[in-house]
Amino acid sequence: MTFAFLFVKGYLFTLLFLIYIYIALAESWNILGGYAGQICLGAGAFFGTGAYAFALCLLDGLPFILCLIIGGIAALGLAVILIPMFKLRGIYFSMGSLFLPEILKSLVLNLKSVTRGASGLILPINSATHTAYCYFISLFIAVGVTFISYMISKSRIRLAFEAVREDENAAASLGVNIVKFKIIALLLTSFFCGMAGGIYAYQMVYIEPYGVFELSWSVTPVFMSVIGGVGSIIGPLVGASIYLFLSQAIATSIGEMNLLVLGLLLIIVMLFTPQGVTGALRNIYKKYFVTERGESKS
């Protein structure tokens, strides 16, 4: 699967590239939204910032990998703005992050001397290595985020995150520095979203503010993690696959209205299985195949 791009050009390459981007976004959102329980509704801001920082650095002639890292760091710098919202309950953070892409879009549109406003940026690419770079780097980012998510799930940090998610007061009274752990989660998420934005910009060759700060870049990470099931590693992977399938099916049938379907699905999942698809499957498994004592039924 890793070398798929060598013998398939075009569609399948785009599909694989997209699924890596989606996995990276969903897994990184899951660190903040799933483990630490802070619902970020503006991941598109990190994504777009990463894309723009990457593009601007690449235009300045910096090496590719450095540009990508700068993209991540720029998104991380943006995340610092959101830190004051952690002083209060989660809802401030959700709302504060919701407006961020809109603000950044108008900022990018108005800073014409740097970003060329609405006319966008065309990236200098090396067409010989473009496909390979996109493929491997996106794969690398996706695997990297998943690996870090796995490391977190095995470490002590995850316990702290879960304590913050379940009950902030109780966590604080047990000596967990809740703001510190929220900030760690936010910084990890923003860094990887920024890197995903950078590689996306490289793959698209041309970026403009309406494209990278689009609402759907904020919606899809939420959607994928929540549909798949938050707070686990496998959930966002499942969610990203479901989303890719849906978006391709929708694109060929009803076109632009994909956000309508996503919104409906989000509502349905939240109403009936708040733990997402993997959570629902786990519940079904427990109900039918495991006895009350925890032994599996034959």
Add this chain to the structure above:
Amino acid sequence: MLMRANMKYKQILLVTAIILVILVAISYYAAITQSSTIFQVLFNSVFTGAIYGLLAVGLALIFGVMKVINICHGEFVLLGAYTAFWLYVLLGLSPFISIFLAFPVLFCIGLLISKGLINRALKYGMDQPLLIAFGLSLCLQNLIKIFWTATPRAIITSFGTLSIYGVTFPVLYLLMICVTAFMLFALGLFLTKTHIGRAIRAVAMDAEAASLMGVNPDRINMFSYALGAALAAVTGTLIAMIYPFDPASGSMYINRAFASIVLGGIGYIPGAFIGGIILGTAEGISSLFLGDAVRNGVSYLLFLIILIFKPSGLFSKYRTF
């Protein structure tokens, strides 16, 4: 009781003092520069602020009772605006008359949404209702786009203007201020004098204690959500007359409304209205001096500053709902 009256008195005094100081500062500026532009801008921005305030009041009502930020509030505004627009185009009704239609329609929609979706999710925790409202906002936005296309719409009315000392007062704005004042007055009376209004305040203060007193919190949640939606619709019909709107502009209004309630102290209704006026004024004045491009950022900046320096809001001391 006495203490509360005393607090209200102090509060009114404080607000009046602030407004007086600002007015004196601005007249001083106008006297130096010999122009009435600043008065014009001030009037327009206070007016815009009153519109934001009316919007924020609905949001604060919903938040106060259900502890849910209603992200699809902006879409309710748009539904109100489109109702007014189509009644105006198809039947030639003035938007001031279509308020009487938009209010009950959105009230019913709000009842259905809270009965079917938000109330059910409330038992799961805080995040689920938020995500449901988010999903709803996406759905409504795209449904509006499907039904009425993405073309920006606007209602053009002609009510003429009044000119006083070189400052132009469009009659439309004055009428709208009357509507806003009436809505707020009616809401205040409703919340303090009627049985159901008192029940709403009781649930906002302590849902469990209220349910022990024989109030059904589910029903009160439904009712206050519907009331918030209806207030949003009224704001929408007013907004339709002054700004162009399209399916994506809902996010702008929820942005302003949320910034207003944070400014005023979240969960405190008069604070939300005053927060809206402060926000509108800040936006107007900053776009006069720094250009119209900053308009979007001002509400965010104010929101951040408040969160950093006074997270509980400007009027948190008077929080009584």
